[in-house]
Amino acid sequence: MPIALAREISPGLARCELTHLERRPIDLEAARREHAAYLEALARLGCEPVVLPADPQLPDSVFVEDTAVVLDELAVLTRPGAPSRRPETRAIREALAPHREVLAIEAPGTLDGGDVLRIGRELFVGRSSRSDRDGMLQLAELLAPRGYSVRAVEVAGCLHLKSAACQVAPGTILINADWVDRAPFRSLELIDVDPSEPFGANALLLGGMVLYPDSFPRTRERLVERGLRVEELETSELQKAEGGVTCCSLIFERAAP
Numbered sequence: 001m002p003i004a005l006a007r008e009i010s011p012g013l014a015r016c017e018l019t020h021l022e023r024r025p026i027d028l029e030a031a032r033r034e035h036a037a038y039l040e041a042l043a044r045l046g047c048e049p050v051v052l053p054a055d056p057q058l059p060d061s062v063f064v065e066d067t068a069v070v071l072d073e074l075a076v077l078t079r080p081g082a083p084s085r086r087p088e089t090r091a092i093r094e095a096l097a098p099h100r101e102v103l104a105i106e107a108p109g110t111l112d113g114g115d116v117l118r119i120g121r122e123l124f125v126g127r128s129s130r131s132d133r134d135g136m137l138q139l140a141e142l143l144a145p146r147g148y149s150v151r152a153v154e155v156a157g158c159l160h161l162k163s164a165a166c167q168v169a170p171g172t173i174l175i176n177a178d179w180v181d182r183a184p185f186r187s188l189e190l191i192d193v194d195p196s197e198p199f200g201a202n203a204l205l206l207g208g209m210v211l212y213p214d215s216f217p218r219t220r221e222r223l224v225e226r227g228l229r230v231e232e233l234e235t236s237e238l239q240k241a242e243g244g245v246t247c248c249s250l251i252f253e254r255a256a257p
């Protein structure tokens with residue numbers, strides 16, 4: 001059974017980093033309910049949630065996806081682009097250590113896990129305001145011996161690559177082509193978000209189901225028309241912190257005993 005590593009919402013969430021959104025009040029209790037429903041959905045889909053305690057000093061620490069890239073063979077701790085988020089990796093290192101060899105991106109490189117989209121043994125890495133060339137090159141160097149290739153993708157107008165492109169079925173990408181070029185994904189099937197729902201490209205594929213925010217009904221319709229199974233989640237409070245559905249978990253298979 002895969003582990004879904006997550007972290008409770010920090011009481012300091014209101015002080016989260018924001019890049020493309022205006023700050024709006026966040027209802028912490030409602031955010032916690034959304035997070036609990038998210039973890040329940042992951043459990044229903046066959047994961048075992050492992051939930052680390054909240055840290056009041058780390059406002060964005062619920063968004064664990066950004067702190068590591070976890071593959072079958074090893075994990076790479078990131079060095080998040082936002083300095084306020086760098087201490088988040090400490091607890092994640094401890095949580096991953098029993099399951100994987102843990103390597104790390106070193107200064108001065110920066111990398112956020114939200115910029116890493118894995119399709120088979122190819123990793124697309126967004127060049128965003130959070131992830132730089134050095135971080136991407138370090139990742140490529142660490143993973144080349146394990147047979148992974150890394151490919152840089154320019155991202156503009158959104159926070160991370162996975163704000164603009166996510167896998168919704170094997171070989172199928174949900175994309176907002178205003179924020180990322182289609183060309184790197186040319187060999188894959190692409191589904192465009194509805195133009196009225198630019199934030200609708202972040203989706204979490206798990207066990208044949210697409211976990212998807214309930215705030216993008218037109219894009220959801222496009223997924224359903226393509227025969228995909230979609231389970232909707234309420235994410236309005238976490239969206240105010242610029243979070244999506246991929247960002248609240250790191251999902252990986254347990255290491256073989």
Ligand code: CIR
Nearest residue numbers: 016017063114241242243247
């Ligand atoms: C940040 O700006 O870092 C957080 N407020 C949101 C991070 C969301 N991460 C993700 O989608 N992978």
